[in-house]
Amino acid sequence: MTDNSRISSAALRSLLKVYFIMGSVNCRLDPSEVLTEALTGGITLFQFREKGNGALTGRGKLELARSLMQLCRAHGVPFIVNDDLELAIALDADGIHVGQDDAPAGMIRRRLGAGKIIGVSAHNLQEAQQAIQDGADYLGVGPVYPTNSKADAQPVRGTQLIEELRMRGIDIPLVGIGGITLSNAAPVIAAGADGISLISAIAQADQISDTARGFVKKVDEELRLRG
Known part of the structure; x- marks a missing residue:
C-alpha cells in the first residue's frame, strides 16, 4: 500500500475476509513457514502479534516482523502490526490494530498517515462508537467463541454484538475474532461480519x-448466501 489516501470500505471488507493473526509463540513450525503456507492458502490480511510467554522482543522481534512483512509483500497481502506503533512506523x-487500552485511532492516524489501515478492538456498542469517532477503519469484534489464544481475552459474546452493531446502523467493516x-x-458472517480473524485455527493446523x-x-459461500 503506497497510496496516501485512506482505504475504501469496500476494499477493506474484501481484505478482512480471512484475517490471519500470528506470532512466534503461536507456531509449531518456523513462523516464516507457517505464514508462507497460510499465504499460499489465500489469507487476505495478516497481523503480526508477538505476545505471550516466550515472545520475542527488541531486535529479534523487529527482524521476525520484517521477514514476515516481506513474505506478505511478495504475495500482495497487507501486513498489520498489533499494538506496537513504533514497530509499525x-x-x-x-x-x-489496537485494543481499548492503547492510543486512540485519531492520534495513531496522525503518526501513521492517511494511507494506513487502523483497526480497533470493540467489546460493546459504546467502544465501537468511540472507535469510529476516533477514526478507525474497521472493528475487531469478539471474542465470539471461547479462545485459548489470548490470555487477556474479554468475556465471550457470541454473535450478539455483531448483530447489535448492524441493527444500530453501524456500517463500518467488522471482523469477528x-x-x-x-x-x-x-x-459470524451471517450475523453481519465482513470476515473472520484466526490464530490457532490456522497456525496450529496440520495442513x-x-x-x-x-x-x-x-467465507465466500456465506457472503454469497447473505447477499
Missing part, C-alpha cells in the same frame, strides 16, 4: 494451506 507497515473454526464460522483455503471457501 519503523517497518512502514500497512497498518496497525475468537475461537472461530470451520465448523462455527458461518454464523495450513488447505485449512486457509477452506476458510476462504467458507
